[in-house]
Amino acid sequence: MTKQSILVLCTGNSARSQMAEGLIRDQHGDRFIVHSAGTRPSIVRPEAIRVMSEIGIDISDHRSKSVDEFTDRPIDIVLTVCDNARETCPYFPGAAKIIHRSFEDPAEATGDEDVRLEAFRHARDQILDFTQNEFVRLIIEDGRNADG
Template structure:
């Protein structure tokens, strides 16, 4: 079983959504965690837009990356530039992957709910591709 850690700044939206999709798509082939460099709680809009797509992340907690520095991971995925810059050193066996997504709710000219839905859809597509390419199983689109 692969172990995946998804990092962003606040562990409130992007990493939470990625954790939800990666765990759903990977099933029992992976154990997925998420954390932030400055966690500040799971955003209610992230919970709402994931529920709209049938994934419940309401039980997720917002965790600090320091909680995971002694755990072995196969993949560490940073989903924002700030987390990439501040990402701690992980065991050499962890492959670091960076894919920056826009900060939902902070996109000029787009209302917050629309922004969260757009970012959710980008994260969903990325997560499907990640599982297909890294864990070797096609996900129904």
Template structure:
């Protein structure tokens, strides 16, 4: 029996951080995870997020911003907020989801030249990848320990 861990990444705009996290977990986690992202005030997918992810050979250009309300009837194992505003505005999620907060700087708010702005997206992408590199093996061990994979 295979049980994918159902994860929702949540941020304010669902335009950068949560989108990158969704793409990273989908790629790094494979079939062990069912992953979605949403925002409290969805905005268009940020092209710098798409570019930063493409540099890591992950294509998120087909993803789109979604409102949290689209997911209120879905049971998630983990709801991971990736910005402080989402955590503060939505501190708990319906049902029995485990809520986790991983705060990252908002790359969309970066100032400077195009290259300086893109550097912030790259840094945040790398920070998310690093965190997932620790979290994914822990989740896989939990699944194995429960006999679910």
């Protein structure tokens, strides 16, 4: 079975898309090649790295990438995780499916470290729920039904 490629898009490729990439790879890496990118890449937020490590997923070697790095690659599924990325998403020829699910941006949280980490945990948990439930229904089960 050939693995399908998934590109998770966000604005900065600093938190939500990075966490989604790590979660999908961890849960469904046997079925998918997973990448993430941003329309305006920045840095991978240390808070995202930390809250992912709390659940045993290491994204410390991830880097923030531009969506431009992927425009000439075959992408089967594009998953946008913020409204801005959906609005500015480039066209990917041959993308079989484009899915949009917006999550709150934890990078916008203000306050001390505990407050910021809680915002990142909340976003992580929302994305985790999505990748374990809705994602499975939209991608895996629909694909299985279409295959026969």
